[in-house]
Amino acid sequence: MADLGTSGQPQRPGSAFRVALMLPGSVVTLGLILFALGLLAILAFRFNDGSLFGAGFTLGNFRILASEPLYGLVILRSLTIAGLVTAATVVTAYPVAYYLSFHARSRALILFLVTLPFWTSYLLRVFAWKIVLAYNGVLNSGLIAAGIWSEPSTALLNTPAAVVLTLAHAYAPFAILPILVSLDAIPRSLAEAAADLGATPFTVFRRVILPNSMPGVLAGAVVVFVPTVGDYVTPALVGGPSSTMIGSLIQAQFGKAQDWPFGAALALVVMLVILAVILLVRRADHRFGSRL
Template sequence: MTAAALPSPNATSEHRRRLFGAAMMLPGALASLVLVLFALGAVLALGFRRNDGTLAGAGFTLDNFAAALGDPLYGAVLLRSLAIAGLVTLATVATAYPVSYYIAFHAGRRRGLILFLVTLPFWTSYLLRVFAWKIVLAFNGVLNSALLTSGLTAEPILAFLNTPAAVVVTLAHAYAAFAILPIYVALDTIPRSLLEAAGDLGARPFTTFRRVVLPLSMPGVLSAALVVFVPTVGDYVTPALVGGPASTMIGSIIQAQFGKADDWPFGAALSVLVMLVILAVVLAARAGDRRWGSRT
């Protein structure tokens, strides 16, 4: 064998790096395959089963999907869930962007401390945070007590708790960090030389923000919106604790099918339909990300 036929040291090193990378990815890939794809496949198969009291069911049927699509109640609840999730996403991103902007451009040495404070609520249970908001918004809660003490109201206000607004506020607080961090990463990666160049060309701060900072940060904004929107669509804990009948979301109905109703096939069919709707939102967000990415 000639020297030209022998693999070069660089090729051998690259081959080893690829093997090492594949070996590192293997555990996560297997976990995703078993825990995610298998579970999704089981839910999909269960949606085509008849409810005969057994997990396997008896034969395949389209009745579950027909019932879910034919009853306008489920469509109305799904639209309400999408509307609430959209409001939560809008409120979360709108409040997270200024915080992320301050951390990225003005926090200085306090950046680490502020990021620590942003993630601090995650040291407590999600349920405890929801119960805390229930205490704040209750009839005799903190907010009503503050209003009565200040003299702004003569009696407690009933409109704070058991409303869609209470669900939006609670979910927006619960997912605030999920929006702040992606936006902060997008803002922090913007080259400061671009801002200096805009200033040298005579652009005012607002013009620099509108023409440079905002477009370059849009991928982070879209990622944050997606991270917030997807889990809030199927949330059922928060509407049950701080929402009323007008705040019932599709996740509550699905949970009831797997719980009290004991109709797992129908609950699985509803889950599949919700996943398809979320998939459509994800694809739309990906298309938007590509559009904004092409401008940067």
């Protein structure tokens, strides 16, 4: 983008190509994302007079958000659920990426299998989990057949745990791919050198491989964490009343409750909270991270 404005520089060959490459991204960023964000920010400071875009200017929406503990509670619940999903996803994705990077012979096949669930709709995958977790579902029937339970449990479906499980499964590839890329980028000679100096395989992993792959782990964690905080389809389908997340509340303001300004304020606050969490994580990584 910077090149567009600097007229003093001589035209380099291929600059038309560069402009063409930049164009779609700029249009999307300016036209769709920034415009929508601006609209959201304006909407958040208006009050609900029954029309979609509200009227006037007020801080009332934020005052309600601050004064009612419910919203903080639901945001905290969403962060907790998303945090658990992120932890579960990264912890299970890492071994897969590690195996792919260091040991796999049929890499293309495994990568293909990893992305295979994406060939079906997300809704179908959620319903598949419903079948597994339901009262007369696969898991309950299996456990009864194995003699572990005598009667089916209602504690599997419509719980926050079901939400975590479903989301963790859905987002697994998003964590595997960035971790794999960062593992691939580590020069193999580093591990050999460490081994030559007498490090055990575990020490090599802890002191060389893991620190060097942290950027991938963090990238994967962010990619999983951010969309799951705002998810509302999954809690609606497999979570009960005790797993209502902030996405459902925002959606309700734009739907049934018909208070777009309040929904916008809620969305804005959630974005700021997510931003704060990410900044904190980056800060912690810089200070305590094991990278050299």
